[in-house]
Amino acid sequence: MSVSAQTGAVSSTATSELVTAPATARVDLELIAELVAPYSRVLDVGCGDGALLSLLEMRRSIDGRGVELSQVGVNECVARGLSVIQGDADKDLVYYPDDSFDYVILSQTIQATHNPKTVLAELLRIGGRAIVSFPNFGHWSIRYWVGLRGRMPVTKNLSQAWYETPNIHFCTIRDFVALAEELGATVETAMAINATGQKMGMKMPWWFWNLFGQQAVFVLKR
């Protein structure tokens, strides 16, 4: 199972989804691509089949590297010419030197790590900026599943049942902001995306994002 395929969409189809249906689960890739400065050094942790790295190399001419847990994902990346190593976000980030990348990206992966706090701290150590995207567990549809139906959610974006999902550390947007504060990180940019894949208004209060944002993308600085 690919670490980056946690939102239910199988990662090998992520590219085609991006092209044909930008409003689907991996709309965060497009948003992330906009956040990355051209010609920068980027490490994508949990890079799946390399869809985001390819996109960034094409659009932003980045010098990209990736870490991916699944052999299938790594093989696809290497076969498409990306510099990707088979590795584990929980174990292998320690080997990267401080400030070795301009951006370290964790896209739809943090909820599948064993130690999200350690992983986030490592991202901030390795990269000048950490870009993190994740499914918002505070979204109203999830609250509906848990609060009213009394069941763990099985939605279009989170399609696996509780006993088979690799997503073991869900958080809400507010939870994530609290963790960033605890680590002393500065939120440079924050975005919430609604169910139709649209960016939500910047002026909206946190509670609104937390209730209606299906996914969130954060740019953090140390």
Add this chain to the structure above:
Amino acid sequence: MTVDIARENLEIGAGSREVYEPSSPVAQFGPDEPLHLDAGVDLAPFQLAYNTYGTLNASKTNAILVCHALTGDHYAASQSPVTGKPGWWSSIIGPGKPIDTDRYFVICSNVLGGCLGSTGPASINPKTGEPYGLTLPVITIRDMVRAQAMLVEKLGIDTLFAVIGGSMGGMQVLQWTVSYPNKVFAALPIATGARHCAQNIAFHEVGRQAVMADPDWHGGRYFAHGKRPVKGLAVARMTAHVTYLSEMALHRKFGRNLQDRETLGFGFEADFQIESYLRHQGMTFVDRFDANSYLYMTRAMDYFDIAADYGGSLARAFRGSQTRFCLVSFSSDWLFPTEENRAVVHALNAAAASVSFVEIETDRGHDAFLLEEPHFFDAINGFVSSAARARGLSS
């Protein structure tokens, strides 16, 4: 001094006439081109036997050096004159193959210390007129690479597009990137490590002791007696061969199946298929390999430890490297397990080098790098092709 040992005896000793009359091209390095060995002495003259496949382009930017393993040779993609078998990597090197000879100029040389035409212990020492035997200085992986660098220079190539190899060949690849960082655009070390671990040294020592315990070894001077330590060398090969496989593969291929019999023989013949198989491996090996060369090759691997040359820090060895790396390991390889390969990857990460790393899922053990593994081939193809694009080589 003249050669007073009959050529016949020499050939008996060395396993084949290739040492003395190589079928392949040979690069000669005269007394004015000595090789500075790690042992602290110069070797001159010396020679390297090699093969090439494909065509060198006008700008000389498409050369790939393929490094062979412990008992390999430079017949990577062409028929071996000794065994008559196809090249050991003929499934990987050739027109339209992962290492595409329609696009790249592939060089493979017999390593220094080998026995297929490059200077090794079976070669005649011009000072004495008889084979070096154990008077040849111990050869290291770095010495092999130095010699290859001299060959590459002789071929008029400044920078290699890629250096590729598995096992001991992978060690040479790593050494290339460290010794000549600006002459290697892309490096593909496979099923290897940056050092030889204690367990691997232990298996090599068992093999060497088997050779040296054979009375026909004669202190390494078997050539003077018209003998060769075939029994010792066969045992060495049998032991080593087990380390190239995996328990799963042995179980799958042989299990406890009996060889040409219905019941146990209650004796010490080869009752089991695995015994018969190993004996066959041992016997065919001695027909093609020089025993002293086996001692030198295993020693070279044992001495290999890149980090030791850099104050114990492997990352320091790779610091500033502009080479694009791709490492490949095999899940059931217990000779160079994934962790050994991963240690190199971590050092490259720490050196902020460009590195890919693929672990191929297979039960075929260390030998998988010589076998048809589709995911492995895809990885080679993907990495080499993308490096070619980055190098500006036309497809």
